[in-house]
Amino acid sequence: MKQTDQLTRRQFASRAVAAAATISIVPRYVIGKGQIPPSEIITKAVIGTGGMGRGHLKNVNPKAKLLAVCDVDENHLKAAQKAGGPDVKAYKDFREVLER
Numbered sequence: 001m002k003q004t005d006q007l008t009r010r011q012f013a014s015r016a017v018a019a020a021a022t023i024s025i026v027p028r029y030v031i032g033k034g035q036i037p038p039s040e041i042i043t044k045a046v047i048g049t050g051g052m053g054r055g056h057l058k059n060v061n062p063k064a065k066l067l068a069v070c071d072v073d074e075n076h077l078k079a080a081q082k083a084g085g086p087d088v089k090a091y092k093d094f095r096e097v098l099e100r
Helices: 009-024 051-058 074-084 094-099
Strands: 042-047 064-070 089-091
Touching (some): 042 051, 042 094, 051 074, 064 074, 064 094, 074 089
Parallel strands (some): 042 064, 064 089
16 A cells, blocks of 8 residues: 655645745746736725825825725815826725725
């Protein structure tokens, strides 16, 4: 009878995580020179774009990409979306932002 190696639950979990990390982390040289791999892009959403939220919009890390703004006040929301640029999506419900 042939004896097979038995994996413990812990060994299986660590190998699965290592395999997933290897697949999801794309090295810079695979993308091409001058391109930023997705694993190095910082994304951001601002929920609440009133006084302090507007300050957060202005102080976005230049390497960060603003994806969404959210506010219940229509005027604040429109101003924040305009300040963020054409690719920024606007939401009135913060739960929609978190689902994304």
